[in-house]
Amino acid sequence: MSKISQSPLDNTKRNSAGLIQKIGLPAVLCVTVCSIVVIVHWPALSAKALSFDDSMYLTDNVLVQNPSWVSARQFLKEVLAPSTVTGYYQPFAMISLMLDYALGGNENNLIPFHRTSLILHTANTALLILLLYLLLDQVWIAATVGLLFGVHPMTVEPIPWVGERKTLLAAFFALWSLVCYVRYAQKNARGFYFASLAAYFFAVMSKPTSTPLPLVMLLMDYWPLRRLGRRAVLEKVPFFALTGVFAVITYISQSRTAGTGSPAESGAGRILLILCHNIIFYLYKIIWPVNLSSHYPFPEPLNLSQPMVLAGVIGTFILISLLAFSLRWTRAALTGWLIFFVAILPTMQIIGFSNVIASDKYAYLPSLGLLMTLASFLGWLCIRIRRSLTGYAVIITTILILTFAESAATRQYLSLWQDSLTLAQNMLKLAPNSAGVNAHLGFVLNLQGRQAEAVEHLHKAISLDPASAVAYYNLGVALEQQRKPEEAIGYYRQALEVVPKFASADYNIANIFKSRNKFDDAAAYYRLAIQAKPTYVDAHNNLGNILRSQGKFDEAISHFYEALRFKPKSAEIHYNLAITLQRQGKLEEAAMHYRDALRLKPDWPPALNGLASILAAHPNPAIRDANKTIELYKQKKSPPDVSN
Numbered sequence: 234m235s236k237i238s239q240s241p242l243d244n245t246k247r248n249s250a251g252l253i254q255k256i257g258l259p260a261v262l263c264v265t266v267c268s269i270v271v272i273v274h275w276p277a278l279s280a281k282a283l284s285f286d287d288s289m290y291l292t293d294n295v296l297v298q299n300p301s302w303v304s305a306r307q308f309l310k311e312v313l314a315p316s317t318v319t320g321y322y323q324p325f326a327m328i329s330l331m332l333d334y335a336l337g338g339n340e341n342n343l344i345p346f347h348r349t350s351l352i353l354h355t356a357n358t359a360l361l362i363l364l365l366y367l368l369l370d371q372v373w374i375a376a377t378v379g380l381l382f383g384v385h386p387m388t389v390e391p392i393p394w395v396g397e398r399k400t401l402l403a404a405f406f407a408l409w410s411l412v413c414y415v416r417y418a419q420k421n422a423r424g425f426y427f428a429s430l431a432a433y434f435f436a437v438m439s440k441p442t443s444t445p446l447p448l449v450m451l452l453m454d455y456w457p458l459r460r461l462g463r464r465a466v467l468e469k470v471p472f473f474a475l476t477g478v479f480a481v482i483t484y485i486s487q488s489r490t491a492g493t494g495s496p497a498e499s500g501a502g503r504i505l506l507i508l509c510h511n512i513i514f515y516l517y518k519i520i521w522p523v524n525l526s527s528h529y530p531f532p533e534p535l536n537l538s539q540p541m542v543l544a545g546v547i548g549t550f551i552l553i554s555l556l557a558f559s560l561r562w563t564r565a566a567l568t569g570w571l572i573f574f575v576a577i578l579p580t581m582q583i584i585g586f587s588n589v590i591a592s593d594k595y596a597y598l599p600s601l602g603l604l605m606t607l608a609s610f611l612g613w614l615c616i617r618i619r620r621s622l623t624g625y626a627v628i629i630t631t632i633l634i635l636t637f638a639e640s641a642a643t644r645q646y647l648s649l650w651q652d653s654l655t656l657a658q659n660m661l662k663l664a665p666n667s668a669g670v671n672a673h674l675g676f677v678l679n680l681q682g683r684q685a686e687a688v689e690h691l692h693k694a695i696s697l698d699p700a701s702a703v704a705y706y707n708l709g710v711a712l713e714q715q716r717k718p719e720e721a722i723g724y725y726r727q728a729l730e731v732v733p734k735f736a737s738a739d740y741n742i743a744n745i746f747k748s749r750n751k752f753d754d755a756a757a758y759y760r761l762a763i764q765a766k767p768t769y770v771d772a773h774n775n776l777g778n779i780l781r782s783q784g785k786f787d788e789a790i791s792h793f794y795e796a797l798r799f800k801p802k803s804a805e806i807h808y809n810l811a812i813t814l815q816r817q818g819k820l821e822e823a824a825m826h827y828r829d830a831l832r833l834k835p836d837w838p839p840a841l842n843g844l845a846s847i848l849a850a851h852p853n854p855a856i857r858d859a860n861k862t863i864e865l866y867k868q869k870k871s872p873p874d875v876s877n
Contacts, residue, residue, distance in 0.1 A: 262376035263362050267355045270383035273640045274354065278347045280393035280650040283340065284527055285673055289318050290330060290396035292340045293737070295770045297327065299800050300335035307768065307799070312482055316768045319491040320586075321483045325439040326399035343395065350392045353401040358383035360408035361601065365608050367415045368457050374615070377632055378608045382600065386522040386642040390593040393650040394527065397594050403440035404598040406432045411601075414450055418458050430471055437475065441483040442579045443598070447472035452572050452602075456564035457609070487586055494585025506535055507582050507590060510545035512552065515577070515596050519603065522639070525646050528660050530667040531590045565609035572602025588669050653677045668698030676707045679714065687711045702731035706738050718745045736766035743775065752779045770800045778809060786817045804834035811843055820847050 283292070291297060294317045296304040307316070308324040308331075315322060330338075330346065338345035362379035366372050382388065391397040410432035417425035436443035447469045454461040487493050499507075510532070518525070532539040537546065552570075559566040576599035582590065611628070618624025649659045657674040664670050675691035678684075688711050694704035709724035722745060725738040732738075743758035759776035762769050773796035780789035793810035800806060811826035827844035831837060 259362075259366055259372045259376075262372060263359050263379075266362060266376050266380045266383060267359050269380060269636075269640075270355050270358050271351065273384045273643055274351055274389070274392060274647070276644060276647040277351055277389070277392045277650070278344055280347060280647065281343060282393060282650045282653045282656040284394045284396065284653075284656065285669070286318075286396045287394070290327075290398075291334075291346075294318070294327075294330075295768055295799050297331045297334050298339075299802065300331045301801065303798060303801075304331055313485050314489045315486060316766055320487055321441050322479075322486045323399050323438075323440055325435060326402050329398055329402055329439075330395070343393075346395045346398070347393055350398060350401055353398075353405050354383070354388060354392055357401065357404050357408055360405070360412060361604065364408060364412050364415065364601075365605065367412065367419070368453070368605070369608055369612060371608070371612050371615075374608050374611045377611065378604050380636060381607075381632075381639065382604055384636060384639045384643055385519070386525055386639060386646050387518060387593045387596055387600075389525070389643055389646045389650075390527060391597060393647065394594075399440040400594045400597050403436045403443045406436035406439060407443045407446055407598055408601075410436060410446060411450070411453070415453070415458070418454070418460060426468070430475075433472055434475060437479045441479050442595070444476045444479055444483075445575045445578060447476055448575045449572050449602075452568050452575065456568040457605075484584070491586065499583075499585060503535060504583055506537075506542055506546070509549040510542050511577075511581055511591050512574070513545040513548035514541065514591050515573075516548075516552075516603075518593070519596065519600065522642055524663055525593060526660050526663045527592070527656070528664055528667060528670050528673075529589050529591045530664050530669065531588075533666075563609070563613075565606050569602040569604075569606030569609070572605065573599045574602075575599075576602065654681065666697060668694045668701050668704065671697065672701055672704040672707055675704070675711065679707060679711045682714075684711045684715050688715075700731050702728040702735060702738075705731065706735065709738070709741065713741065713745070718748075721745065734765035736762045736769055736772070739765060740769065740772050743772070747775065747779070752782065755779060768799050770796045770803070770806075774803075774806050774809060777813070781809075781813045781816070786813055789813050790817070802833055804830040804837060804840070807833065808837075808840050808843070811840070815843065815847065823847060 296307055296317050305328050308327040311324075312322055318327070329349070333345040333349050336345045358379050361382055362375045365375035365378055369375065391400040410429045413425045413429035413432060416422065417429060433443070433446055436446065450469060450472070451461065451465065454465040484493065514529075532542055535542060537543045556567040556570055577595055580592070580595040614628065615625075618628070649656050654677050657670070657677045660667075660670045661674055671690045671694035675687040675689075675694060678687035678690065688708065691704050691708040691711060694701055695708070698704070705724045705728035709721040709728065712718075712724065713721035722742055725742050728735050728738045739758045739762035743755045743762060746752075746755035746758065756776055756779050759772045759779070762772040763776070766772070773792040777789040777792035777796070780786075780792065790810065790813050793806055793813065796806045797803065797810065807826045807830040811823045811830065814820075814823035814826065824844060824847045827840050827847070830840040831844065834840065
């Protein structure tokens with residue numbers, strides 16, 4: 234019997250169906266998971282809480298608040314000593330926040346910031362699914378594990394916390410780097426290799442805690458790629474070169490702006506206890522995510538008398554033993570845990586940089602290693618229960634229960650981010666003897682006009698940590714608002730003793746002296762504020778006003794121009810500059826800046842008066858006639874007081 238041949242059209246239909254099945258199902262699952270993630274995290278968009286360092290990233294950051302190429306260049310060029318944030322070099326994260334500000338974001342409208350962060354978290358969930366699918370070729374398992382990651386309560390913190398944009402952005406680029414690297418390893422396509430290297434560069438430009446990524450790649454070469462060898466190591470040389478460069482930049486920038494503690498200061502015993510504590514602490518929080526907080530203080534004392542420290546030491550010993558034993562059957566468990574450990578190592582406080590021992594956000598990207606192990610386990614489990622409907626029913630039911638439980642916990646945690654006071658009070662409930670939390674709560678209460686309560690918590694913060702510059706500063710602010718300037722100055726100076734380059738403390742002292750007409754003293758402190766923070770626009774502006782009143786026009790003008798460089802859309806600064814130029818006899822320049830002020834603030838009487846005074850005296854009669862309206866307006870308005 235002759236064989237019936239198939240037409241090319243039949244082959245095309247079959248191939249198309251196979252392609253649709255191969256691409257369509259992963260796409261549908263990915264979209265479904267991402268939709269659930271968005272729904273679960275949706276309350277983050279309405280969150281109004283500002284956390285610890287959001288003032289540095291948003292409310293007091295003049296570069297973020299004035300989106301421009303000048304601001305972007307400033308973020309990029311301040312490599313070893315960022316001027317608007319204390320800590321490490323993170324220009325892409327700052328530029329990202331600046332772009333959200335350009336889209337309408339500000340401290341009273343956080344939606345643009347939260348929207349971008351939610352988009353990034355959703356994209357990271359999709360990338361995680363893609364990565365697991367590429368590695369294990371099991372789309373349902375990849376989607377399931379991605380769902381458990383996307384709705385997990387420990388992923389909440391970076392979304393409503395404005396200053397943690399860096400965590401989400403760095404993870405986004407890091408995951409792209411890993412996806413491209415896996416495609417390179419599977420296809421040997423050089424384009425994917427260079428794309429992976431570029432994405433890694435973007436990741437460390439967003440947050441330098443991405444630096445362990447080359448080690449993560451080597452571990453993935455061991456499992457599941459199974460290609461670890463000389464070539465795989467040599468391929469990582471450019472990655473490790475970038476790691477070395479950014480490690481040096483990070484250490485220098487962190488040391489210069491925020492300070493660091495060397496391992497020698499901590500001692501090997503203390504570091505070992507911290508590592509053991511954190512290994513078990515993170516596993517515990519991932520498995521049982523309750524009592525989550527943005528502030529987990531160091532246990533005091535940090536020794537085996539603390540239950541969590543003791544549990545960490547015992548648990549770490551048991552964990553390592555089990556992982557070593559697991560090598561008899563699989564590489565997945567040990568390799569996944571090593572990926573987690575290597576990725577989280579920069580935040581493990583071997584080099585001290587923070588007043589917390591751990592943080593949810595630190596586990597965001599490193600959790601990839603544990604998720605890879607989970608995906609491998611689910612794959613093994615599905616093989617073991619093949620053709621068992623009961624087994625599949627148990628797995629599906631368990632996944633659904635975990636998803637609903639995680640989603641409920643995520644929603645509950647997000648409810649705490651709806652306002653700053655609720656968030657701070659929850660942190661205090663979990664860590665009542667934390668100096669950092671008491672100082673932050675004092676700051677929040679002060680903003681709400683509850684100075685008496687603020688002072689109480691700030692005094693407690695100082696008693697808990699006499700070296701808390703933030704507590705001294707916030708106490709100074711509270712006392713100043715209570716009209717106790719002498720006491721305020723005393724606390725500002727104590728803050729400066731702890732942190733000599735505390736620009737805001739210098740600035741507030743200067744303002745007090747200025748209010749008392751002690752202009753020389755005020756000018757000295759404004760200069761100190763500018764020295765500590767060259768982008769301090771208000772300090773430049775106020776110093777310029779004092780210098781003008783002292784007849785030092787050239788120096789005043791230089792400070793006004795410097796202020797305008799970072800805040801070009803300030804009508805007040807244009808106006809102050811115009812007055813100074815006018816007094817110096819530079820009438821055309823003065824008129825230009827009066828007009829700039831009026832463009833930004835139309836019909837502003839002081840600027841109209843100033844411009845009219847120049848035009849009325851202009852030698853050209855046509856110009857004088859053309860501006861009779863302004864002259865008449867000037868006659869109806871009293872001249873502004875610009876003496877200082």
